[in-house]
Amino acid sequence: MAHTHSHNGHSHSHDHGHIHGPITNINTAFVVGIVLNLAFVVIEAGVGLYSKSLALLTDAGHNLSDVASLALALLAFRLAKVKPTHTFTYGYRKTTILVALLNAVILLIAIGGIGYEAAMRLNHPQPIEGREVAIVAGVGILINSLTAFLFFRSQHTDLNIKGAYLHMAADALVSLGVVFAGLLISATGWYWVDSITSFIVIVVILIGTWGLLRDSIILSLDGVPKDINLDEVESKALQIKGIHKIHHIHIWAISTTENALTAHLVLDSNTDFEAADQIKKQLRHELEHMNIQHATFETELVTQECTSRQC
Template sequence: MSHAPHDHAHHHLPTNLTKAFLIGIGLNLIFVIIEAGAGLWLESLALLSDAGHNLSDVISLVLALVAIKVSQKKPNDRFTFGYSKSTTLVSLFNAILLMVAVGAIGWEAINRFGQVQPLNGKWITLVSLVGILINTLTALLFLKDKDHDLNVKGAYLHMAADALVSLGVVISGLVIMYTNWYWIDSVVSLLIILVIIAGTWGLLKESLRLSLDGVPRGVDLGAIREYLINIEGVQEVHDLHVWALSTTDNSLTVHLVLTEDQQENLLPRIHDDLFHKFNIAHATIQLEEPGNKEQCLHTH
């Protein structure tokens, strides 16, 4: 039985990324207060919808930061895998939270279609322009590290999508200014909902898959199996399992039946290849002699 070297496995949140989260949380929280206040004052459902979306993103940023910090705690006798799974659970919670929010916004938008009321397109436009600026700045904070962690990538995509949503509200404000088509406010609210669902559906599916210990997206189980069976000295591969310990670390267990002429120093090479070729940070490999497979199966 062998385990992957631990120097591959542990990721620490850089100080600059912690600052990015804190700045993003602060900027967006201030804007949520401004946008929600403006939405209530102007009675604009589009602004209130966007404010609700931005509030859920603030919560997502807070939970993502907390989860990443918690995931770095060392394993103990109660949690032998550590707390890495917290990042996955937070991603799932965030996706569910957004789906609930869009349901409430959608219900209100539909009810408003028969209740046309005057809206101030100028102020809607100005508030939304501020939203574009803040969301774009926040997205840029995560641009550098978005490819290293699912939560960071989620934060980046959320902020980038929010900038586009705010652009949509700007357009609705301009339309209202020049046409007095007040119903466009409800239409934009529904479009915002579609954008949120489109951006959240993938996150919901992936976080649910990881929560159920499914094979993480981007990991080709077939390619891993083919790599292992083609190693000189390996006769058979069975009990191959791959799952996510966190949004950044993948784990693998496998049993390898060896030939009688197996190579020396086989395990270090396998561990290194699994890490660099397949992004497997933790690998536990059980080596079996030819003819011992039946004994292994009886232990399950």
């Protein structure tokens, strides 16, 4: 019975388009977010060109990068539904992880751009039409906050949703800072306030982005997802009657919503084929409650346990 391989009782759910939250269809949330932010980019760029405001034109360019990030995330969700092929046996589900990593990088690049612009203006303050900038930024707060709300309750279910939420929340903070700076500049003429506010916003964005970058890098390198504990998996397996030992465990993310596991199960010497099948079914059921949807086991008896070199 050594080295049997079975998927009996292995059921999966692959509904990538529906995630619990304020909007059940996450595709709709992305489309609404893209449309709202693209409209704001057009308005902001138009006002910036009319008023010759470099601040508004720069922010419009930053918001355009966020629209691109939302579009990439939506594309990843669509690709995740593509059926497996002979070349891509998991389909394109991994693109959800790659897009999450790309979004984290885009956020860091945006932070660098904002920081550079803030530093230049701190050394060489430029006259700004504070009230006009504050009004447009106020509109930005409403649009970015509304878009962020679309992803708020679902941000912990998927890295791409978390990335979208961070992008929009960061933009809302930037807009809030611009409103504050615009009103203060309008009242006092202190143009350096614009740069100081930008630096404060950068720190806030960086704190949120760091977690997204760390998690997406771990998943890209097939690391164990953060919500899964390897020791707990081993402990749960050993609680099942008939499993003497579990080793050669590998856990990785197939996508930002699906995880997989392979392992060797060392069973009691008197275990027959039918009993082994029941043990695997029970363990798969337990693993599904630990957010591991795909589990593949290789079984062996205590008397036939493979060596570390064989494994």
